[in-house]
Amino acid sequence: MIHRDExxxxxxxxxxxxxxxxxxxxxxxxxxxxxxxxxxxAERNNQGQxxxxxxxxxxxxxxxxxxxxxxxxxxxxxxxxxxxxLHRLGRVGLGEASVSIAVSTPHRADAFExxxxxxxxxxxxxxxxxxxxxxxxxxxxxxxxxxxxxxxDG
Numbered sequence: 194m195i196h197r198d199e200x201x202x203x204x205x206x207x208x209x210x211x212x213x214x215x216x217x218x219x220x221x222x223x224x225x226x227x228x229x230x231x232x233x234x235a236e237r238n239n240q241g242q243x244x245x246x247x248x249x250x251x252x253x254x255x256x257x258x259x260x261x262x263x264x265x266x267x268x269x270x271x272x273x274x275x276x277x278x279l280h281r282l283g284r285v286g287l288g289e290a291s292v293s294i295a296v297s298t299p300h301r302a303d304a305f306e307x308x309x310x311x312x313x314x315x316x317x318x319x320x321x322x323x324x325x326x327x328x329x330x331x332x333x334x335x336x337x338x339x340x341x342x343x344x345x346d347g
């Protein structure tokens with residue numbers, strides 16, 4: 194699912210994410226561009242298994258509409274020139290991106306704040322679910338906390 198025009202790119206994709214979101218939001222009117230890329234990191238669980246990948250699933254229609262609403266709300270809070278909000282679905286291997294957010298604004302502080310608000314709010318509100326795939330074949334669904342601490346990137 195993709196919405197893309199000259200100022201906004203919102204998408205749920207089953208293909209790898211790259212740095213296109215940063216290029217998309219770049220504009221000569223921007224004094225600041227902020228980006229966040231969420232990656233699958235190598236880790237070991239308490240039982241000693243190594244993480245192989247993450248599987249993302251979603252109620253796609255609802256998630257996509259909520260992502261578009263987040264984009265619209267961010268535009269009411271900050272003077273956003275261009276915005277990209279992309280999330281991957283399906284299997285995401287170690288070192289691969291699962292989410293890519295980029296924002297351009299006239300001043301850097303607004304770009305930082307908008308980007309941070311977008312990732313924190315997306316994780317808290319958008320129906321995208323994450324399952325950990327371990328090297329012993331086991332799987333664990335990850336449940337986000339009701340009020341995520343922005344310092345916790347899990």
